[in-house]
Amino acid sequence: MSNAISTIRASTTLHWQEIAETLAPRAGSKEGVLPPLMILLTIVTGIVDAVAYLKLGHVFVANMTGNVVFLGFAAAGASGLSVAGSLLALACFLPGGVAAGRLAARLGDNTLRQLRAATAVQLVLCAAAVVVTALAGDDLATGSRYALIALLALAMGVQNATARRLAVADLTTTVLTLTLTGIAADSWLGGGSGARTARRVLAVIAMLVGAIIGALLVLQVATVAPLALAAGILAVVCAAADRASRRERALDRA
Numbered sequence: 001m002s003n004a005i006s007t008i009r010a011s012t013t014l015h016w017q018e019i020a021e022t023l024a025p026r027a028g029s030k031e032g033v034l035p036p037l038m039i040l041l042t043i044v045t046g047i048v049d050a051v052a053y054l055k056l057g058h059v060f061v062a063n064m065t066g067n068v069v070f071l072g073f074a075a076a077g078a079s080g081l082s083v084a085g086s087l088l089a090l091a092c093f094l095p096g097g098v099a100a101g102r103l104a105a106r107l108g109d110n111t112l113r114q115l116r117a118a119t120a121v122q123l124v125l126c127a128a129a130v131v132v133t134a135l136a137g138d139d140l141a142t143g144s145r146y147a148l149i150a151l152l153a154l155a156m157g158v159q160n161a162t163a164r165r166l167a168v169a170d171l172t173t174t175v176l177t178l179t180l181t182g183i184a185a186d187s188w189l190g191g192g193s194g195a196r197t198a199r200r201v202l203a204v205i206a207m208l209v210g211a212i213i214g215a216l217l218v219l220q221v222a223t224v225a226p227l228a229l230a231a232g233i234l235a236v237v238c239a240a241a242d243r244a245s246r247r248e249r250a251l252d253r254a
Helices: 002-023 034-055 064-075 083-107 111-136 142-166 177-185 197-220 224-253
Strands: none
Touching: 002 034, 002 197, 034 111, 034 142, 034 197, 034 224, 064 083, 083 111, 083 142, 111 142, 111 224, 177 197, 197 224
16 A cells, blocks of 8 residues: 555656656756747647637637548538638648758758747737738627638648647647557556656647637637737747747757
8 A cells, every 4th residue: 555655656756757847847957948839839829729619610720630520521511611711721730841851951950040930920820810810800790700820720731840840748739549549558557657648648638728718818809819919929939949949059059
């Protein structure tokens, strides 16, 4: 019994340490400031997909799996789905990924520069979405909805491709299926050690929190509110990546 209690205590301590290292990495850690910034980007994903699903015709701008499934439903005759919206999201998400890939190739292996450049592009696209929404109001016309789908899907394509390039363990920012699989398969019940469970749970919580905040702002405030918040978070991530990149260069010159 005492051995089981000791094991539980040790596991709990390790999980809290993992949470602390993810949200507030130690100076000189291998991943640097990337983990908390990726958590913030995961929150952005929840926010913008809440806007897209609730206000842009039941489409996603980050979760392309959902759009492919929606197209399948529509092909089978299901109603209430936007085929044009899902196709537009897919068509814009892919060029966003291409742009991020080319940008990363030009910047080399410096992860902070890649993140700074990518979030700067995202910020511009999200700011444009804020302007479109502010001008259109809550009663979005078809043209405004399609413009928002295009802008946000481009932005999320950039984010997804950049997260893939950075390859921060278990922090993809947009896809939770493998994260949830990892929680289950690597758990004690699954025969694993439970390693990185806390980080994976943080990613799930971040997405959930973003979705809740996005939905509340859409339903209780205005459509422009969650997009403005997403833009603000992107600005914070961009500034933090820039600051860390400058600090890194200063240390290299010292």
